[in-house]
Amino acid sequence: MNILYHVPLSPFCRKVRLSLAEKRIEVQLVEERYWEQDADFLRRNPAGKVPVLKMDGKIFTESAAICEYLEEKHPEPSLMPIDPEIKFEVRRLVCWFDDKFHHEVTVNLLYEQVNRKIQNMHEQRGSGPIASNVQAGLKAIKLHLYYLNWFLDNRRWLAGNAMSLADFAAAAQLSTIDYIGHLPPEVWNKYPALKNWYATMKSRPAFRSILSDNVPGFPQPNHYSDFDF
Amino acid sequence: MNILYHVPLSPFCRKVRLSLAEKRIEVQLVEERYWEQDADFLRRNPAGKVPVLKMDGKIFTESAAICEYLEEKHPEPSLMPIDPEIKFEVRRLVCWFDDKFHHEVTVNLLYEQVNRKIQNMHEQRGSGPIASNVQAGLKAIKLHLYYLNWFLDNRRWLAGNAMSLADFAAAAQLSTIDYIGHLPPEVWNKYPALKNWYATMKSRPAFRSILSDNVPGFPQPNHYSDFDF
Structure with missing residues (x-):
């Protein structure tokens, strides 16, 4: 049996979970207690x-x-285009989300407001989120949402005409920020092209497991698993 | 004419410079004034x-x-093996150096001791390197050198029997740390397999441009461009 050791709200785990599910590779999810690092x-x-x-x-x-x-071992359904220029664009966007979005948004919001709290709970320390980091994350996310919406006004999928790993990398990051409540319906409504794209992503069978995640102490917001949000 | 906008001591620029040179793709180097971001x-x-x-x-x-x-557009000479498992190993190691080594070592040493100084010089601010970051970098590099040496005791190249992008990703990071003086001959001598590998890397024609870099205010150490260091 294949096993994926993961953390439910980790965007990198979610990207892999989405790829595995899209390719219908069965895998048992085992939650890793990352605060222990045993x-x-x-x-x-x-x-x-x-x-x-x-x-x-x-x-x-x-x-x-x-x-x-x-992608190499299970090429169907493909998440990587054949044309080298579009393939480059997929990889560039994956780097953008894994690196820039993650660093500017996810680290400042998710890691400050959730991971730090979980870690403190287990280590019985008392420090809370660092306000200046959260502020930086809230400022950065606006730019990223604007950029994504502009992108999706001009393209059906992030890297062009076909869904790709770039869409999964983006949805993996956004879904964690949505889970912790920073993307309520009134925010989604400001970015119609982005909202439309995310609704399509959410409705894919590959997304089901992500939408049913529940982290103790951090309940899902109501709209999180709703297709009509 | 192809142009690479780069910063001489950036490990990510060096990785690309090495790939371009190995594949004999001619490119004009234009130094980017990253502290301006115009x-x-x-x-x-x-x-x-x-x-x-x-x-x-x-x-x-x-x-x-x-x-x-x-790699796709100029497949020869190849820096990526054909076997999917070894290809995975190349990419895993590239991630290791681009992410973990960079974050733990390069950010703490190069960025603290060089980039911060250059940025301060241009912005006329006075803050120097943060000592605790430099200490963390000096501690982390020992573990990485030990791990690399252990690896190269068992393998001719980092990902197996053939030189690959993994070797360039590693050499790109190590060469910047060598440039700023944290890898004097007495350190290299402690890690014979690693030293032997790095000597082979240095002697490749693709490495020439890296070895002739000179950053104003930060002269090369004597051994830096020496094949017999």
Whole structure:
């Protein structure tokens, strides 16, 4: 049996979960207690990060490398175009979300407001989110939403005419920010092209597992799993 | 004419420079004044990062996406194996150096001790390197050198029997740390397999441009461009 060691709200785990589900690769999800980083966890991945995929008896780490590997071993349905220029655009956008969006938005919002709290709870320390980081995240997300909406005004999918890994990388980050309540319906309504694209993403069978996530202490907002949000 | 907008000590620019040179793709190097981030620069790359490659009339950004694109458009000499499992290993290691090594070592040493100084010089601010970050970098580099040496005790190249993008990603990071003086001969001597590998990398024609870099205010250490270091 394939196993994905993951953390429900990790955008990198979500990107891999979406790829696996889209390609109908069955996998058992095992939640990793990342705040412990015990010997077993570090043996699975010396980098100390999730996701870790155990597939066909081998261990795979680093979400970008995992998604490329899945594409090669299970090319259908394809998440990577054939044309080298469009393929470049897919990879450029994946880097954009994995790196820039993650660093400017997800780290400042999700990690400050959720991961830090969970870590503190387990380590029994008292420090809360750092307000200036949260402010920076709230400022940055507006620019990213505007940019994405502009993109999707001109393209059906992020990298062009076909759905690709770029859409999954984007949806993986956005879905975590949506989960923690920073994208209520009134925000989505300001970006109609983006909202329309996200509604299409949400309605894919591959998204089901993501929409049914529930993190103790951080309940889903009402609209999170709703197709009509 | 192809142009690479770069910063001499940026490991991501160096990785792309090495790939271009290995594939004998001629390119004019234009140094980017990253501390300015003016309108021209942001038009070339909205992410505000180097490297930016202008090739065949198009603009390419994000070093990971650029290197994959070069591999597809100019497959010879190949920097990516054919076997999917070894290809995964190449990409995993590229992620390791671009992300983990960069974050733990390069950011803490190069960015603290060089980039911050250059930025302060231009903005006429006075803050120096943050000592705790430099300490963290010096601690982390030991673990990485040990891990790399262990790797190269068992493999001729980082990802197996053939030189690959993984070797360039590693050499790109290490060469910047070497430039700023944190890898003197007595350190290299502690890691014989790693030293041997780095000597082989240095002696490649693709490395010449990297070895002739000179950053005003930060002269090369004597051993930096020496094949016998």
